[in-house]
Amino acid sequence: xxLRHLRYFVMVAEELSFTRAAERLxxxxxPLSMQIRDLEAEIGVQLFDRARRKVKLTPAGGRFLIRARExxxxxxxxxxxxxxxxxxxxxxxxxGFTSSLPFxxxxxxxxxAYRRRHPDVHLQLRxxxxxxxxxxxxxxxxxxxxxxxxxxxxxxxxxxxxxxxDPLLLAVNALHPLAEAGEINFSxxxxxxxxxxxxxxxxxLPLLLRSLCxxxxxxxxxxxxxxxxxxxxxLVAAGLGVALLPAPLACVRMPRVRYxxxxxxxxxxxxxxxxxxxxxxxxxxxxxxxxxxxxxTAASASQEYPSxxxxxxxPGASS
Numbered sequence: 001x002x003l004r005h006l007r008y009f010v011m012v013a014e015e016l017s018f019t020r021a022a023e024r025l026x027x028x029x030x031p032l033s034m035q036i037r038d039l040e041a042e043i044g045v046q047l048f049d050r051a052r053r054k055v056k057l058t059p060a061g062g063r064f065l066i067r068a069r070e071x072x073x074x075x076x077x078x079x080x081x082x083x084x085x086x087x088x089x090x091x092x093x094x095x096g097f098t099s100s101l102p103f104x105x106x107x108x109x110x111x112x113a114y115r116r117r118h119p120d121v122h123l124q125l126r127x128x129x130x131x132x133x134x135x136x137x138x139x140x141x142x143x144x145x146x147x148x149x150x151x152x153x154x155x156x157x158x159x160x161x162x163x164x165x166d167p168l169l170l171a172v173n174a175l176h177p178l179a180e181a182g183e184i185n186f187s188x189x190x191x192x193x194x195x196x197x198x199x200x201x202x203x204x205l206p207l208l209l210r211s212l213c214x215x216x217x218x219x220x221x222x223x224x225x226x227x228x229x230x231x232x233x234x235l236v237a238a239g240l241g242v243a244l245l246p247a248p249l250a251c252v253r254m255p256r257v258r259y260x261x262x263x264x265x266x267x268x269x270x271x272x273x274x275x276x277x278x279x280x281x282x283x284x285x286x287x288x289x290x291x292x293x294x295x296x297t298a299a300s301a302s303q304e305y306p307s308x309x310x311x312x313x314x315p316g317a318s319s
Contacts, residue, residue, distance in 0.1 A: 016055045093143050093144070094141070100166075110291050166269045167262070171244075173238075178260060215266065232245065237256045
């Protein structure tokens with residue numbers, strides 16, 4: 001049975017006339033009658049009652065009409081979906097991102113623009129550390145990732161393209177001697193006790209902290225480890241140390257916490273997009289196209305952090 005047999009049958013059933021159906025189908029009446037008889041022979045059921053030069057559906061034909069229309073509609077939908085997937089208009093895109101990204105402009109702006117342009121693409125979002133994203137990309141479990149660490153081994157076949165940089169801030173307790181400082185240098189932090197991520201957490205911040213401290217002539221004294229940035233901010237509020245964090249996290253307002261800008265030019269955290277070099281299908285190409293349009297503006301906006309925004313705590317917080 002072919003789809004054209006079903007189309008011919010539906011046309012005759014709607015017209016209840018082989019002559020009119022043949023005209024609409026732009027074929028001769030004898031070939032159409034032959035196709036319908038072949039269909040009836042194949043399924044072993046008479047679909048039309050042709051008595052007295054009138055055509056009407058048999059009870060079996062009426063039931064078959066319902067199913068035939070469903071099959072034709074499903075075939076049309078399948079074709080449309082295949083075309084939309086081939087053009088990047090439908091399907092599923094798996095996106096990874098680090099925990100600080102929702103607080104910045106880039107990820108929300110890109111997702112908002114992409115969803116407006118491609119509403120039929122399902123986005124599966126996963127919060128992951130950068131190293132976890134690289135592993136998921138390599139194993140085919142992720143299509144694209146927003147990462148904070150550097151380029152992996154080139155042999156992995158993963159493309160890592162920087163799309164912006166966020167300045168780093170120092171989170172300090174409101175009673176800290178530097179809490180009212182407008183801007184600090186890393187050389188001012190020689191005697192500080194740091195709260196940071198474990199080395200195996202998958203973020204590059206602990207190594208960046210060490211690099212910035214060494215450039216200022218000292219080794220960081222780490223007194224607390226926490227895998228979540230919000231936990232680190234809570235420990236700062238408790239007076240257990242200071243924490244180096246990306247500037248977008250300054251929107252996390254806690255009593256007794258201040259966010260201080262850092263003068264050192266190297267105190268910034270790169271943001272990159274990562275994907276497999278040989279897996280750029282239409283969905284990924286469409287997403288990267290939107291990203292390229294949005295990222296420059298979003299990254300620029302994410303770096304506009306007036307110093308006043310960091311020196312005040314949440315309403316009602318003690319100073």
